Amino acid sequence: MKNIKDFNLEELKEELKTIGERPYRAEQIFQWIYVEKVKSFEEMTNLSLDLRKRLEENYTMCNYRILRKLESVDGTKKYLFDVLDGNAIETVLMEYHHGKTICVSSQIGCKMGCKFCASTGIPFVRNLTPGEIVEQILAVEQDTNSQISNVVFMGIGEPFDNYENVMKAIKIMNHQKGLNIGARHISVSTSGVVPRIYDFAKEGFQCTLSISLHATSNEKRSSMMPVNRKYPIEGLMKACQEYIRLTNKRISFEYALAKENNDNLEDAKALVKLLKGMLCHVNLIPINKIENGIYTKSTNENIMKFRDYLNENGIVATIRRELGSDIDAACGQLRRKNLAE
Ligand code: SAH
Secondary structure (H helix, E strand, O other): OEEHHHOOHHHHHHHHHHOOOOOHHHHHHHHHHHOOOOOOHHHOOOOOHHHHHHHHHHEEOOOOEEEEEEEOOOOOEEEEEEOOOOOEEEEEEEEEOOEEEEEOOOEEOOOOOOOOOOOOOOOOOEEOOHHHHHHHHHHHHHHHOOOOOEEEEOOOOOHHHOHHHHHHHHHHHHOOOOOOOOHHHEEEEEOOOHHHHHHHHOOOOOOEEEEEOOOOOHHHHHHHOOHHHHOOHHHHHHHHHHHHHHHOOOEEEEEEEEOOOOOOHHHHHHHHHHHOOOOEEEEEEEOOOOOOOOOOEOOHHHHHHHHHHHHHOOOOEEEOOOOOHHHOOOOOOOOHHHHHO
């Protein structure tokens, strides 16, 4: 059965024509799903009983079942959802003073193999569909009875390895008659799939692009992130420059600090050299050690020194607050445990 949430409004209008319905019905259905946030066709009371029945026969609402929910002392919540085909995905909800941010997964598993990430070593299963990506937001909003204001594609998966579906999901999230989450409040994070950076630049979205950089030399970056062998730093930086030229938007570079690996003054100097003059911001992430991982967290002193060096040398850098580490919901910690149990 087709998932009704896989369609954006325009597509839903076309889809309804195929079952002999007028396009304005699509707007009503969209409103029920994304504004009223109902969980069944039955609740769409301004549609005729006959239409509700036909919708039920032809489409699924794809309501996730919560398999597990963990809550951190800092208020961060981690959900394990049953995506209705025997697989499970994780979604994290974080509370900041400026609102609620959801960290969504884009794939079941990941092919990138970053050495510091908990998704590595777990088999890749499949891409999530647009509706399955969006459902993470609806399920969390329904569970917490609240509205989510920010979305980051920083859960499991490489968004640019599931490009079409991620773009469609963004359109549904962003639609004024849908979830109405401003594009400026949506961030897409990539390990550096270069051709898709060029594509993304042409989409005309106001979303933030985050690049997981983590190292400044090809040797070191390849040792941490195998994707760098296919798309080395020179080509990655060229794509970033082109992105900035076309969109006039600031790029956010993620840099996870690992002790005695990429966290000393020489690394900071090389990072300044690489990013000097670019419209960008650096997000420093204290690396989270994963089970059997070779990388461990830098000392607080080193992290602060690294940040200060960047700031003193013209690169705006902030340290990302760690949320949810007690429930394994911090960066790179998702999923491994559930599969082991
Ligand atoms: N595949 C995408 C998005 C998912 S990961 C990407 O690579 O960007 C989101 C962010 O968390 C990335 O910057 C990733 O490099 C980082 N990350 C992964 N594992 C981590 C860990 N153990 N400690 C700190 N950051 C980690």
